[in-house]
Amino acid sequence: MGSDPASVAFDSVNSAIARQADVLIIDTAGRLHNKIHLMDELNKIKRVIQKVIPNAPHEVLLVLDGSTGQNALEQAKQFTQTTDVSSLAITKLDGTAKGGVVLAIAHQFKIPVKYIGVGEQMQDLQIFNKYEFVDSLFRLK
Ligand SMILES: Nc1nc2c(ncn2[C@@H]2O[C@H](COP(=O)(O)OP(=O)(O)OP(=O)(O)O)[C@@H](O)[C@H]2O)c(=O)[nH]1
Ligand SMILES: [Mg+2]
Structure with missing residues (x-):
């Protein structure tokens, strides 16, 4: 809390190497696409990680709230402009929105959807x- 996210990422990578971890997941919280400095910070995090592992990050997963429809599309647009997003997770497809947004996002951005969220468990x-x-899109109740 209160420290520079990029330096936290840097320490995390070094610690993962020291512990011989197979996987390190860096979760960048609360990043709104309309806050430019937070978007720029993502690139700083990437640069800093690459000082330790030049071809990292091996995956950049963008998590979108599928219940927000157009807003999810806008977020995908902003994030893919500033960051090399390699896969998507689309959450909250358990609500009334049937998840047509998944089609729109996959079509527009040509980034594979890896995970979907359909509840809180x-x-x-x-x-x-x-x-x-x-199938689920066309399943009759
Ligand atoms: N109904 C439903 N709730 C979800 C789903 N995915 C996440 N949630 C809920 O949404 C809330 C926010 O989820 P978080 O995982 O904290 O969201 P986040 O994107 O990490 O948020 P930040 O770290 O603040 O950027 C929590 O209460 C989750 O349980 C989903 O697929 N369906
Ligand atoms: Mg979070």
Whole structure:
């Protein structure tokens, strides 16, 4: 709390290497796409990580709230402009919105959707399966 996010990321990478960890997940919290300095900070985090591991980060997962419709699209647009997003997770597809936003985002950004969120429990974060997803869109109640 209160320290520079990039230096936290730097320490995390070094610590992961020291502990011989296989995976390090860096979760950048509360980053609104309309706060330019927070977006720029993402690139600083990336540069700092690359001082230790030149080809890192190996994956950049953008998590979007699917219940916000157009706003999710706008966020995807802003984030992909400033950051090399490699995959998407789209959450809150358990509400009344049937998740058509997934189609719009996948179509517009050509970035694979890896996970979907359909509730608040751990098992509700699911690996995205395009066939099951299309089926669920047309499933009659
Ligand atoms: N119904 C529903 N709730 C969800 C889903 N995914 C997350 N939530 C809830 O949404 C709230 C916010 O989730 P977080 O994971 O804290 O969101 P975040 O994107 O990490 O937020 P920041 O770290 O502040 O940027 C929590 O109460 C979650 O339980 C989902 O797929 N469906
Ligand atoms: Mg968070």
